[in-house]
Amino acid sequence: MTSSTHLLKGATLPSGAVADILVQDGRIMSAALGTSAPAGTTVVDAEGLVALPGLVDLHTHLREPGFEQSETVLTGTRAAAAGGFTAVFAMANTQPVADTAGVVEQVQALGRAAGYATVRPIGAVTVGLAGERLSEIGAMAQSRAGVRVFSDDGKCVHDSLLMRRALEYVKTFDGVIAQHAQDPRLTENAQMNEGALSSELGLKGWPAVAEESIIARDVLLAEHVGARLHICHLSTAGSVDVVRWAKARGVQVTAEATPHHLLLTEELIRSYDARYKVNPPLRRDEDVQALREGVADGTIDIIATDHAPHPRESKECEWDAAAFGMVGLESALPVVQTALVDTGLLDWAGVARVLSTAPARIGRLDDHSHSFEDGAPANITLVDPAASSSFALDRLHGRSTNTPYEGVTLSGSVRWTFHHGYPTLRDGVLAPAGDTAEGMR
Ligand SMILES: NC(=O)N[C@@H](CC(=O)O)C(=O)O
Ligand SMILES: [Zn+2]
Numbered sequence: 001m002t003s004s005t006h007l008l009k010g011a012t013l014p015s016g017a018v019a020d021i022l023v024q025d026g027r028i029m030s031a032a033l034g035t036s037a038p039a040g041t042t043v044v045d046a047e048g049l050v051a052l053p054g055l056v057d058l059h060t061h062l063r064e065p066g067f068e069q070s071e072t073v074l075t076g077t078r079a080a081a082a083g084g085f086t087a088v089f090a091m092a093n094t095q096p097v098a099d100t101a102g103v104v105e106q107v108q109a110l111g112r113a114a115g116y117a118t119v120r121p122i123g124a125v126t127v128g129l130a131g132e133r134l135s136e137i138g139a140m141a142q143s144r145a146g147v148r149v150f151s152d153d154g155k156c157v158h159d160s161l162l163m164r165r166a167l168e169y170v171k172t173f174d175g176v177i178a179q180h181a182q183d184p185r186l187t188e189n190a191q192m193n194e195g196a197l198s199s200e201l202g203l204k205g206w207p208a209v210a211e212e213s214i215i216a217r218d219v220l221l222a223e224h225v226g227a228r229l230h231i232c233h234l235s236t237a238g239s240v241d242v243v244r245w246a247k248a249r250g251v252q253v254t255a256e257a258t259p260h261h262l263l264l265t266e267e268l269i270r271s272y273d274a275r276y277k278v279n280p281p282l283r284r285d286e287d288v289q290a291l292r293e294g295v296a297d298g299t300i301d302i303i304a305t306d307h308a309p310h311p312r313e314s315k316e317c318e319w320d321a322a323a324f325g326m327v328g329l330e331s332a333l334p335v336v337q338t339a340l341v342d343t344g345l346l347d348w349a350g351v352a353r354v355l356s357t358a359p360a361r362i363g364r365l366d367d368h369s370h371s372f373e374d375g376a377p378a379n380i381t382l383v384d385p386a387a388s389s390s391f392a393l394d395r396l397h398g399r400s401t402n403t404p405y406e407g408v409t410l411s412g413s414v415r416w417t418f419h420h421g422y423p424t425l426r427d428g429v430l431a432p433a434g435d436t437a438e439g440m441r
């Protein structure tokens with residue numbers, strides 16, 4: 001391992017200013033033009049590259065413990081580093097479920113041992129994600145993992161009283177409930193967005209109101225309790241409207257959209273290719289447009305990948321039998337550039353906000369830092385915005401390959417990722433395993 005000194009020469013900061021960024025001992029020593037480098041410094045030619053604060057994913061499925069054939073903490077954080085992420089929040093739907101201090105501490109320790117990114121476990125809201133009893137929220141919050149985000153993701157916390165109690169509980173330590181908003185009764189056996197196309201294809205529909213009605217209920221509960229609420233993967237125009245309304249009322253609600261809901265529509269399902277099967281489902285073009293506008297006007301605070309690895313056999317089967325989910329860590333930045341930057345809806349300062357500073361703030365990732373100020377922890381992602389290529393499977397570094405983007409032309413390419421000063425990705429090449437652990441803190 002070596003946390004040697006790096007000089008990122010001529011990088012463009014999110015503000016548009018050009019800087020030479022000196023990274024030493026895990027920190028940013030200077031980000032001014034004309035910074036001189038001490039002897040032994042590795043100089044990175046960053047001319048034409050955009051320097052972003054290290055990307056933070058508030059919604060990643062790492063699958064360990066229990067589903068290691070799909071992903072492990074090591075393989076998932078390698079995918080994260082390749083995608084420019086320096087921190088990921090690991091969802092709780094593992095086996096066993098992350099509903100105790102023991103499991104969240106285990107996941108965090110696996111992240112430390114792997115060394116590719118900071119891993120912050122998310123705790124389950126209810127025992128076993130069963131939606132019946134609250135899990136040991138306090139013990140997880142007070143554990144070494146210091147959990148601040150709680151979610152039954154994959155399942156909706158449907159019981160209103162449990163949701164109220166969960167909000168009351170996390171309020172006591174400034175935590176947040178991240179809701180997978182999906183009325184289970186309105187979506188029984190649902191397979192795709194409900195509408196003309198689901199009738200045409202003969203697949204059971206998933207109505208927009210199943211998502212919107214839960215969001216409406218939960219923003220009112222959050223207002224009543226005075227607690228923080230986060231809505232996972234918004235997928236409909238109506239959901240954006242409800243969140244916009246709630247924010248105007250002053251409700252402490254934050255919202256996320258995934259890259260795939262910002263680029264893809266249900267039309268892809270005409271192929272019956274289960275790579276396009278995801279929860280919530282791909283929606284209509286009007287929904288994609290509304291989500292993009294929601295990101296542009298700040299109604300949607302963050303973009304999170306919902307990286308959901310599944311083994312080949314769970315995807316290469318009939319639509320009805322296939323698993324829901326897509327991998328997303330390596331494609332996130334290119335999709336965001338393609339859908340939002342190239343279309344003029346977001347500038348790079350906006351990208352830094354939705355993919356780094358805002359998710360870090362929502363998850364209370366206090367030690368991560370996302371500024372280019374002297375002395376800040378050196379979590380930095382260097383992007384080549386001029387790159388454009390057909391997305392190929394060799395860009396994936398996790399254990400599963402269920403991406404919807406194979407063969408799709410996307411712009412932007414992550415070249416370097418620095419995690420606390422340690423280069424986990426070097427000009428597009430991942431640092432060797434085993435090298436990383438000591439390099440990180
Ligand atoms: N998004 C998905 O389609 N699947 C997720 C669960 C979830 O995020 O709801 C998974 O764990 O596979
Ligand atoms: Zn979900």
Ligand SMILES: [Zn+2]
Pocket residue numbers: 059061091153154306308
């Ligand atoms: Zn998820």
